[in-house]
Amino acid sequence: MIELRELTKRYGDKTAVDRLTFSVRPGIVTGFLGPNGAGKSTTMRMMLGLDKPTSGDVRIDGRRYDQLRDPLNYIGALLEAKAVHGGRTAYNHLLCMAQSNNVPKKRIDAVLDLVGLREVARKRPKGFSLGMGQRLGIAAALLGDPKILMFDEPVNGLDPEGIHWIRNLMKHLASEGRTVFVSSHLMSEMALTAEHLVVIGRGKLLADTSMADFIAENSRTFVRVRTPEPERMRDVLASVGVMPVFEQDGAMQVEGMEPAQIGEMAAWYRVVLHELSPQKASLEEAFMQLTAGSVEYHAHEQGPTPDGRSGQAGRRRR
Incomplete structure (x- = not known):
């Protein structure tokens, strides 16, 4: 478990x-989200002792990172895949890490096989593609x-097969009872x-909740209803105190009722339905x-300004 207190x-x-x-609990994959500049990377660096907190504390299974003997046996992290010695082979890069943390040598071949880099184990990472470098970072x-495992943008540079692989790997690791913390x-x-x-914004905690609850609490859900008898259906819904909102194409948006309830009412009053579909927001x-009020950097579309000049993209919000 990872525990942060007033960090x-x-x-x-x-x-x-x-x-x-x-707290980041074992047995599930915990996502770490926030806009650019929210403080995610700084937080993860403090978890690993790479940055010293101004105040507060981080505990890895009850201890600070600098109190862990052979820390790779407690927590593994991918923060920057290209942070390797370009002159060492992939195998020797892992060998140095293994020797400094009392990791058995046979474990190197095991992780190289797991990430699909066995064939390039004797090659230098400076010639690796972004995706291959990412796989080496995951192996480390x-x-x-x-x-406990921490991954910062683990799918960067991976092809579709690699993305599918790392997604299933993280789920599998969590299913084994491990703590998996991933930022993307x-x-x-x-x-x-x-x-x-x-979820954090401008360094502050905005949400600490399940995926399902996060989407439900921060978005609008409704049932889309389409019928050739919209006035009748509106009156049926109004009879139970529900007022639908009409879309431009004539479909209705109904809040506060489940699709089954609407369908049963329509059947009872013999109203024909052409569509009855729940609409739920995406995580995005x-x-x-x-996070609308916590975004520090805004991009702006290029286009003419009122004085006829082209607009500037990527200006910082003041």
């Missing part, structure tokens, strides 16, 4: 992480067979992988809704 990091007058308190994280900007992938979410839509 804070300041750089001068800039507060990058502001009194974060949450798994080297000590740790109970790919909402569609996070929605398929994580069961629990921790819910995330955008929650």
Whole structure:
């Protein structure tokens, strides 16, 4: 388990992480989300002792990272896949890590096989593609067979097969009772992988909840109803105190009722239905809704300004 208590990091007058308190539990994949500049990378670096907190504390199974003997046997992390010695072979890179953490030598071949790099084990990583470098970073994280794993943008550079593989790997690791903490900007992938979410914005905790509850609490859900008798269906719904909202194409949006309830009422009053479909927001839509006020960097579409000049993209929000 990873436990953060009032974790804070300041750089001068800039507060990058502001009194974060949450726990990452074993047995599930926990997603770590936030806009650019939210403090995710700084938080993960403090978890691993790479940055010193201004105040607060992080515990890895009850101890600080610097108190762990042979830390790779407790926690494995992928923060920057290219952070390797380019002159060493992939095998020797892992060998140095294994020797410094009392990891059995046979474990190197096991993780190289697992990530699909056995054939290039004697090649230097400086010639690796982004995806191959990512696989080597994942191999390093798994080297000590740790109970806790942290991944920052693990699918960067991976092809579709690789993305499918790492997604299933993280789920499998969690199913073994391990703690899996993953940060990513790919909402569609996070929605398929994580069961629990921790969301931060401008260094502050915004949400610490299950995936299902996060989407339900930060988005609007409704049932889309289409019928050749919209007025009759409106009156049927109004009889139980529900007022639908009509779309431009004549379909209705109904809130506060389940599809089965609407269908049963329509059948009772003999109203023909052509469509009865629940509409739920995506993780991306819910995330955008929650973090709208916490985005520090906004991109702007190129286009003419009122004075006829082209607009500037990527300006910082002031």
